[in-house]
Structures are given as structure tokens and as C-alpha cells.
Amino acid sequence: MTNDVLLQFSDITMQFGGVTALSEVTIDIHRGEILGLIGPNGAGKTTCFNVMTGVYKPTKGTVRFDGQDIVPLKRYEITLAGIARTFQNIRLFGNMTALENVMVGADARKASSVGGALLRTPRQRAEDKESRDRAMELLTFMGIADRAGDAARNLPYGYQRRLEIARALGTEPKLLCLDEPAAGFNPAEKQELNELILKIREQGYTVLLIEHDMSVVMNVSDRVAVLDFGRKIAEGLPADVRANPDVIAAYLGVPDAS
Amino acid sequence: MNPVVRSLRQVGASLAGAKAGLASRWNAMGPTQRLSAYVLGVLALYLAPWWTEIPLLGSIVDTPGTQFTTVLSDRVIIFVLVALGLNVVVGLAGLLDLGYVGFYAVGAYTTAILTSSHASLPWLLALPVSIAVSMVFGVILGAPTLRLRGDYLAIVTLGFGEIIRLSAKNAEWLGGSRGINDIKHPPSIGPLKFGVVDPKPYYWLGLTMVFAVMFLLHRLENSRVGRAWVAIREDEDAAELMGVDTFRFKLWAFAIGAAVGGLAGVQYAGKVGFINPDNFPLLLSILFLAAVVLGGSGNMHGAILGGILVSYLPERLRNFQDKRVFVFGVALVLVMVFRPEGLLPKKVGTRKAVAAPGEGGAQ
Amino acid sequence: MRDWLLYRTFWDLTITGLALGSIYSLVALGYTLVYGVLRLINFAHSEIFMVGTFGALMASQEFLGIPMLEDGGYPYRTGFMLLVFLVFILLCAMVFSGLGAVALERVAYKSLRGNGDLFGAVVLAFLTGFVVSMVFVDDTLANVIVAAILTAPITMGYMSLFRRGKQSPRLAFLISAIGASTAIAEAMAIWGPEKREQYQTPRILEKDVLFSFLGADVRVDNVIVIVGALLMMVALTLFVNKSRLGRGVRAVAQDAETARILGVNVDMIILVTFALGGVMAGGAAMLFTLVYEQSRFNIGFILGVKSFTAAVLGGIGNLKGALLGGLVLGLVENYASAVFGGQWKDVVAFVVLLVVLMFRPTGLLGESLGRARV
């Protein structure tokens, strides 16, 4: 593994009125790794995501992504810079087909706009085809190509979760952020998800994973960071983190939790 | 079972059957057959001024008390154009615009100013300028307000429409409440005379505009732009986080909607030759919105159907005299209660969307 | 001269502006309540107000028989009987508006929530029969008879056609609201007591000047309107925040589905919400007729647009916002009339709205219902 830092989350403090959701949290994500982010409920994990993707502007601190300060960027610019995410509560475009959902993501990297569409320039046509092909490819990759033409809202829950990942991948991110992708999955389904995440990494993506299910986190993560009450209390290899008494006290409870 | 229920069910079933039958026949046609069907349909539309001459059809479609062709040229075409434009804003991008009449007014007034009150350019030159000015107004309205969500946007656009109307009414420069007359007509082309009496050339011109707008909007809808619009409509936050520059695309929706609305205004002004602020009441914005939703918001053909119904039916129902508006209100409620998605709702998730092999999944 | 008009007449304009604004506020409450609970711009609320003004006018003219056009013949200028009359008129207006609002909900909206009910079906069936028979005969009585006969079978048809358990898109509610609004106003224009003409009422309250405030005359009707509106507002706020039913209203506003699971009778709450909005509109209507002594079938439209603007200005879904928004709007209109002339007052009002929303995208006081997190 290289030590090339992709995302540098340094000294971030995030306050909401009186509530301090994050205080001076520093996390580095290395290119090509899978970093697990865990911590008790309300520790600030989703807030980290929201700061990284521009949903919230941090009260203090800087976020550097690929050498660039992304705090001042707009949300879509952050996506274009290379961060994509899924949502803790599924948020698909319900009245678009699965294919179109992913195409919206894939369109992010395209440039043709109204003029191109009106004139149907060769470039626009080429880009449109690229988006479509890429979207189809991703649906196949996620194993849901059989429902490509169905409205997203009519898909089963598991398909919807995968579609969210496919859509995020469509934006060709350098960093993929997954917020509790296994929530509501049974163990067998979680197993499949593990494999999928590993497969995504093999494709060259860096992954940041929030998950409460230890069978997922510990099996796929290269490193794990632990938040508690808005502070980072541990960081390291999965096995080390798992044995860390602070983590056990704050989060895992009994050492064997599977 | 109650006979009414049964007959309603039967009607429903036979309609569905007819629809399925038509669809299957359509699918069975070859490309040349389809093309000729299209051509015939378009031809029939261009010949609409003579529909009233056809024995049975004539008595059904003719409007009592008003000239059928003028209804087509002055009302139906205008409403269809407007509905097409508004459908981009409301139906595709999901931005509730209650002041759309403003853009219609801007188009009409720009034409009026340029061809009558402050200059005497030909209509043909006023056309592109008016469309451009309408677009600029779309951007002027959109830029500060598109940060607002849903219903806040609705009331602001409503205010905007009123501001435009009242400004026209209060500005002597725009003719005040007197309005502007002697607006130039489109230039006559050979035997096609754009005069004051014969409405047919205007209808043909308008119909051609409708086809052109449909063609262009269809292209937009099936492009990255159209997808961005629908994504914004479905979930704006998620769209932005998927890399859609929501502000820019909303602004485009406004500008394009405004341009089409403006075009309708140009056509109207060039036809009637006279406009005043009373032509652009707030109520008209609401009627436009009703047209789009009644027909099927988000579906171009639905919007067209809505535009036709809202403009044509009141003329067809002239017999009801002053009860027309009441009937219209009741009809709106009934349609919404029983077809909340409109008469021709947008269908999502047809198998057609899958072009690649391995399609046709479960269900 | 115009430039100093605002300065010279500032307090006059303020007092009359507050009085007008109070009426906006009360009507705005109806929009805000329904919007809060259903996320619906109840476009027909303006017609509920209109119906209320007709209720008030009918109360004084038809029920109490107060003579028109008198010059001192009316015995109850002051005192206890005047109070009784005012309360009676208020109740009539509230009953008209309240019932109107409840009927509106059941006819135009309930089935769109996937909850078609019998009353709505009956009314829709009657209207259908009425309209259909209009095609054949142009005679209201005959239409009513035909419609009455057809009502039963059509009702059964409609009951089976309702799309139960399926929430309709929000635009459908809006258009249904617009349809209902049109139909109510037009029905009043066709069959109402004065058709399309203005409906006048005799003077009930002599408009004496009560006192002078910084050079401005304060009339008794101004005081009644402002105080009355404030009282109703306080009562409503207490009800919504303190009573059990009020808590139900708030719960449904935030998450109807969960509220149902916790035992809230959602349909009843929605009905209560409409009734509350209607009653407030009735109050506004009574105060309105007290001051302006007239109404017309289309009086609701403009006042409705203004009041909805007020609700948005204050922060829609927020009761205090409705009050603030109404008062601000009333004042802005009056000041603008003085500075720019009456023809510009609506322009100024909308520009103020635009500016406020640019800096506070959810109105002066913001929405009271928290939005879910991303």
C-alpha cells in the first residue's frame, strides 16, 4: 500500500448551535485503501461525510482532497473533484429508471449541454452513448442489470442499495463514501456486499466505509478509524482497533460481537 | 352490482382494450408504415380549419358562436405552446411556476414595442429578439430566486408575473392600460397572407412552431440536460451530490421555458395586433398550470392535450354561457380526483429504456 | 409633496395598515395551518374566506334583518345588544367558513390522499349529474332534479373508482384546489344572493373616532379588527401548542404515517386543521365586513393571494410568522401607496417579499417544522 494521501481531513470541528458533532477530528485516507469509520451512534460519522461532500461547511479545519482545498467548493464541484457518496437513508431518483439514475451520475463527467443537445452534435451523441454504456456496465457490475428499465422506486430494497452504489460509481470518483450500506441486510446478503466492496476496490477506487456491522467492517477494511463523541479515539489495523480497550468500552462492548 | 359501476368498468375495460389494440397494431407496423401514419396525422392537423366541413366530425368539433379556425389560431395554438414551455419548468425540472404568464407577456410586449410603439422593425426580426428578451427575463427571475425551494418559488414567481403586468400597466412607455396597437403581422409569403381577417395562415404558422418546439424539446429531454432536470425534480440534494450543477440547470429550465412562453407571446401579438395588460392576468398563469397538470405533467404529449382542452373546451361549451367557468372548476376537481397524474401521465420504467442485451428482467 | 406624504401621515397609515394587515394575518393562518399539515397550498382557502363574508352579510341582513340604507333607524348602536349582534354575526361567519372548509377537504382533497369517502363521493356525484344535465337542459331547477336522481348511482360508481391507499402527487392537490376555488366562486356568482354584483351590508358599527394617537385618528373599527385578530391568534397558538388535539396537528404535520401508528386519527386531525383554518377565515371575514361592509363573489382571489404572500413572508407553516407577515404586508402596502401611489403598491409588496426571501429563504421567522437531515 502506498502512503499517498488522497483525502486529508484535518482538525475539523463542526458545531450545530450548542451541539459539537465533531471536534478537531483528523483523518487521512490513503489512495487505494478501504478505510472503515466506526463509532457509537451520534459519534459524528455521518457528519464527517456531510463535511467531506460539502453538505455542511465545517466550523473549523480544512479538508484537502487530492491536494486541493475543497471546503469552499460547491457540492457538485466536490463530486467533480472526485468524491461520491451513498446515503444512510436511500435517496434515489424514484421516477427515473435504474439506468437513468446511473446515467445522471455518469453525466457528471460530460460537458455537452443545451446547445449540444439542441443541435445533436456528434460530440453530444458520443457522450450520451458513453454515459449509457458506462451506466449499463455499472449495473451489470453491481448485478442489477436485469432491472435496468424499471423505475427506481419499484426496485426491491437490496437492489436500491446497490443502485445507489452504482450511481455513485457513475461519477467516476476517486473516493467512494458508503454510509451503512449493509443496514437491513441479512448475513448472507452482507457476505455478498463484502465481496462487492472488495471488487470495487480492485477496480482502483478508494473507499470510505461507515458501518456498524463488524462482520463487514473488520473483513473488508484495511484500516479502521473510531469516533466517539465527535473525537477520534483510535485508528489502525482492524485487529488492533478491535482489541483497543477504549474502543471496546465505547463501542464494541463484549470483545466478541459477531 | 350497480349498473353505473358496471358500465363504468366496461367503458374502462374497453378503452384499455382499444389502447392495447392500437399499441399492438402500432408496434406491428414497419418503419415506412409508421412514417406514413405520422405524415397523415400531421397533414390532418394542418387541415384542421376544414374539419368543420366534414359532416359528423364538423358538428362535434365546431365551436358554437366563435370561429373555429380563430379558436385554433388565437387560443389553442397559444395554449399548446405555453403548455410545452411550462412543462419544461414544472413537469421536468419540478419548479412550481405560478407566474408563467409573465414570460408570455414579455414576448408579446417586446414584439409590440419593436414593431409598433417604439420602432417599426418587421415582425420577423422582432421574433428572435423577443425570444431572447424573454430568456433574459427568465434568467433575471431565476438567478436570485432559484435558491428557494418549492412553494417559496411558487409565490415569488407569482409575484414576478404580477410585477410584469403591473409595470406594463403603469408605465406610459409601455402604453399603460391603453396597451399597444398596430402591432405588425408576420410577412406574407406568396399566397399566405397574414392579414387581419383570415386566421388560417396564423394557425399554420403556429402549428409549425409547435412542431419545431416539440422537436427541440424532445432532443433536450432525452439528453444529459433532460436527465439533470428530472433528477433535480426527484431529489435536488441527491442530484447535486451526484455532480449535477443544479443551479445552472434550473436556470436553463427557466430560460428555455421562458423562451417558449415568449414565443407564444410573439405569435399572439403578431396575430391580434393589439395587446394590453389585461391580456396577462394572474389567472392566466393558473390556467396554464392547470393545463399542464391536467394533461399530464412531465409528459410533453400530456401537456399538449392539457393545453388543447383548457383553451378549446370553454369555446366548445359556449352554450353554458356564464356557467362555463363553474363547469371548468368542477371538471378540474373531477379529473384530479380520478386521474391525479393527469390524463396522459408520464410512464416510467418501460422496457424500452434497456437497449443493451440481457434485458427483459422479471416482473 | 408626495415625498412628504409618508412623513406627515405616517401614523394614520400605520394604524390603517395594521388593521388591514390583521385581516391578512387571520386569513394567512388558514394557509399556514393547512400547508403545515398537508404541504398543500390550499388555493381554495380564499373562497372559504369569501363564503365567510357572505355568512356575515347574510347574518346581518337576512337573519337579523338590519335595514339597509338607514340613517339612524338602527337601534343598537352601542351597548349589550350590539355585542350580541356582533357575536352572532361572528358565529355565522365562522360556521359558514368552518363548514365550507371541512366540506372542501372532504370533496377536493381527501380522496387524493388515497382516502375517498362517502361525503366527497356524494358531492362529486351530484356535481357530475348537474353538469351533465346542463348539457341537455338550461334550467337550474331541472338540473338539480336530474342531478339528485343521478346522485345515488354515480356515487356508487365513484366509491368504487376512488384510488384508495394511494397518495397523489402534490401538483394534483394544487390543481384540485384551483378547481374547487373556481367552482365555489363561480357558484356564488351564479346562484349567490347578489350574483356577480357587490353584496352590501348595512352599517352595524358606527365608525367613531376613539382617540387620537400622535395626530392620527384611531377609529373603533380599526381597534376591533386589530384586537380581535390578536385574540384569535393567541387562542389558536395556545390550542395548537398546548392541547392534545393541537399536538396531534403538529405530529401529522411532521410525519402523518408515524402519527397514525401512534394512534392519531389522521383524517380527523386534518379535518380539524381545515376547520380551524376555516374558523379563522370566518373571523377574518366578519372583521372584514365590519370595516368594509361589502363583499363580492370574487373578493377572495386577491385577498387570498395577499394572505398567502403574508404567510410565506412570515415563514409558511409558522403561526407567528403568519401574524408577522400579515402585519408587515399591510404596512408595506399602505406606505407604498403613500410613496409611490396606489398603482405600485402590489409591485412594492412583491419586491419586498422577494428581497426578504433572498436573505431569509424560509421567510422572516422561518418554517416552524424542522426539515429532516440529509
Add this chain to the structure above:
Amino acid sequence: GDDTSSDTTAAAGGDVTCDGLKIAFFGALTGDAGNLGQNIKKGVDLAVAEFNEANPGCQVGIEAYDSQGDPAQAPALADKAVADASVVGIVGPAFSGESKAVNGKFDEAGLPIVTPSATNPDLANQGWKIFHRALAGDDKQGPGIVQKITADGKAKVGVIDDNSEYGKGLADIVQAGLGAAAVEMNSLDPEGSDYSAIVTAAKDAGVDGIFFGGYYAAAGKLAKQLKDGGVDAQLYFADGVLDVGFIEAAGPAAEGSIIMCPCAPKDSNADFLAAFKAKFNEDPATYAAEAYDAATAFLDAIAAGKQDRASILEFLKTYDKAGVTKQIKWDEKGEVAGNAIYAYTIESGAIVGKPGLIG
């Protein structure tokens, strides 16, 4: 021209023959302005009924084009009228806005019109050969009002309008005519309810007279609020306010208001009044008599054997007859010769015509 004396029955000849000719009414019969159109239509109905009774061989029909006063609805109706060759004359269009939208069509089709109510001065200046009106335009009415106000010795007159084409146009003329005596008080919203800002301004200015250009409903509300607000100035109005609706709306506040109108008092022609009452069981309201005169002009043409649009138009050029309201004779622009302006006032809740007026 036909020189029969001012008998109310048009063309009493009785031996006219014609076939399938129609006179059309064009204006609002329904909608917000429907009342005015209904008045006009009754005037037409009466004239035609009398004609048909007198001429069994020539039964003239009436076509009604209900525009609701809306310039957007008018063109489709006008085209229908133009296309219907049996329509040889139009009484209307009733309003100035719709007139501008459609008179060009009538002009091109050579279909003569006589409007009984559209008083906008512009209309006569459009070069329309077919245009006639049966009453004085606002360019006559405005100076008449100014004259009356000046004669009453008012020194400071607030001028208000309703921002409509009619009201604003008239108010502008009055304001210009009053010169230094005028205090501009801008517009009110006729659909609105609250005019307190204007009341405040009137009080502040200390006016002794107020002119309002607009229609009766708004005038009623305004009069009442002015009185309640303690403004005691003399109120002046124009023809749009000449309706009992004004008295109903203003109540006691209407008393003493002066309303100017280029229309004759209803009792100025006893025969017409009696005939109208007999047919409709009510008094003729504003513009019914003008409409009667307008229709009569067409009927006289028909009686004179003119049975197509061109010859009827030609006939009107030389028409000269005492109508029930005034001498009906048009100049080349279509303005009527008799252009007296009458003053009315409100006494004990009734409209009273004042004799001896400006003219």
C-alpha cells in the same frame, strides 16, 4: 337620409321586405362586466322588436357575441361575425379594449359598427371607415367634467383613477383640464377593498373636490371610505359610475355625489321609457337608450332598402335623425354630432338627472 320625426318605432313604413338579415350585439353579456352588456342588449332587443312588429315582411334577427369584455376572447367572435354574411351591422363592441382588438377586422370586412358605450378617444383616430359611436367620447366628456367642477368653484380637487384604460384616460384629461387646481392622487385597485391610503392622502391634501375615474363598484367603496375617514369634499364621477350599484355600494355616502355622463337621462324621451318599461318591466339602465339609437340607425338603413354591409355603411354616412338620446349624425371619424354631457346627482338614494347642463 330618412327624416321621420323622433317616433320611437323605427321606420314605420311597414312595407319593407328583406330576408335573413341580422344585427349583432358585441360585448359582455356574462362575466364581471355582464350587466352593462345586458343593458345594451335590451336596447337592441327593443329596437328590433319594434321594427319587426312594424315590418312583417322584414324580420331582422339578433346575434349576440358575448366577449365577456375580454380582448383575448373577442377575435374568435369577431371572425365569426365577419364570416356570417347575414350580419349587416354591429352594436358594439361595448368596451374600448376589445374594440382595439377587433375593429380592424370589421374594417377590413366592411362591416359597419355603432358602439353605444366605448368612449375612448383613440378609437375614432384609427382610420376605421366602419367606426361610429352613439355618444360622445371621453375627449368631450372630460372637458365637460372640468367645466362642471370649475363652475362649482372647487379650488383643490383630488384626481383619482382605477388604473383602467377608461378611468385613467378620463382622469388624465380631467387633471390636465383642471391644471393647478388638480391634486394628483394616483390610482386605486378596483378589485381591492381598502382605500385608506387614498383617504389619508385626501385628508392630508385638504381637497374640496374629488374626481374619480372608474366604475361604480370601486366608486361606491371609495365614497364610503372617504366619508368614514372624515373627508367631506364634493365627489365627481363619470359615466362608469352611473348605476344604482353605486348607491348600493356607497350607502348614505353617495348622497350629493355628482355623476357626469354623455348619456341622456332616462326620462328625456317618454315614449322610449314607456316602451322599454312595457317590454322589460324595468327602467332602462345606462346605455340602453344609446344602444336603441345605434340599432335604430341600422334598422333605418334596412328600411331604406339597404340590405348589405356596403350600402348600409354608405347609408350611415348621411344619416341624420333625432334619436331618443340626441341627434344622431356622424362626422367622418364616426363621432356623433349630439355630444351633450349631462350631470346627475344622488338624492335620497336615487339617481336624479339635472336639467340645464353642459353641452
Add this chain to the structure above:
Amino acid sequence: MLLEVRDLHVFYGRIEALKGISFGVNQGEIVTLIGANGAGKTTTMRTISGVRTVAQGSIFFEGRDITGIAPHERVKLGICQAPEGRGIFPGMTVRENLEMGTYVRGGKDSQKSADLEHVFHLFPRLKERIDQNGGTLSGGEQQMLAIGRALMSRPRLLLLDEPSMGLAPMLIAQIFQIVRSINEEGISVLLVEQNATQALRAANRAYVLETGYVVKSGSGSELLDDPAVRAAYLGG
């Protein structure tokens, strides 16, 4: 039997989500439903609460047919649910959310505050956040709030739809303990869980749902030992 479900069919439009399921909960029992995504567990819960209409079949509570009655009536009878997705009122404070639990019951203030204390005893975290808006709580905090709120109604039958979803491991263990202790207070529990191992350990009896059918049933321990169940739902 406290709750009995007989041959239940439920549709979403044309999709039949439940194809005739039958099961029951006895007084004092913990019964759990397990099954894959989309098996119909949530649909079952919502149908029992009355927010989905029954196409065919019936539901009995204490022997009384409640198939057709309104949801709020069922709460009065003692059925209360902590729904999937938690259903927190975002604009109400934690306290107000909890008080919504007593909506049908009304009840005296002293009683209410005793119940409130009881909930705070189970979830001390909620007490810390008592005046924070529900919408700004973290996922886990919301879950606690949802369960606490359901308890406030003093149900006879508590319906819990995936209470452990989105919870930290430590809390998951705690939640199951709480379920047991609630049950020991005499409240019967119908529990839907993906966390099948823990659920089966806690349950007296269990049913396995698959695409709208009940495919297996038995005591918790029986199913825990069933190799097919282990393979499909317990991860080997």
C-alpha cells in the same frame, strides 16, 4: 392467543406483498419474524397496525376481529409500533416525541412523568437530549427515541420493526436486553429482525418469511439449529 393473523393477503398496487400468511403471538411471548429483504416483514407489521389495508384474511386481537378498524383504535386496544425507519417527528423535541406516545391514552401528568422516567432509565442518552429536536439526533439516538415512544403508550403488544438497524454493536446487545426486560414486565413483543441470531435467541417462537409466505416456524432455538435457516439467514 393475544394476536392472531389468519391468511393475510396484502397488495401494493398489483404487487402482492403478502400471499396468505398466518401466525400468532401468545400473551407474554416474544415472537420474531425473520426473512430476507422484501420478504414482507414490514408489510406484516404495518398491516397489524392498520396502516395498510387487507385484501383478504383477518387479524384478531384478544379474540376480537380488528381487521377493519382504524389504526388509532388499535392503539387504544394496546397495539403500538416502533416503525422501520424510526418515524421521529423531526420538529418536535425529544420530550414532545415521547409524549406523542401517550396520545391516545391521555392520562394524568404524574403518570406521564413516571413513564418518562422509566424510558430515561432505559435510555439515559435521551435524557441528555431532552430538548433537542428529534430531527437532529443521530440514527441510533432516533432508534432509542422510537422505542421509548412506543413504550410510553403502555402497549399490551409491542411491535418492533428492526430495532437494531443502524445501531452500534454495544447498543444492539442492549436493545435485546431491553426487549427482554420489557417482555418481563408483561408486554408481549412481535419483533422483526435482520439480526437473526440475536432475535432467535431472545424469542420464544419464530417464523421465517420468504417472498410473502411463511415458510417455517418453530421455537427460537429450533430455528437457530435448523441448518437451512443457518445457511440462509445466519451467515453459515
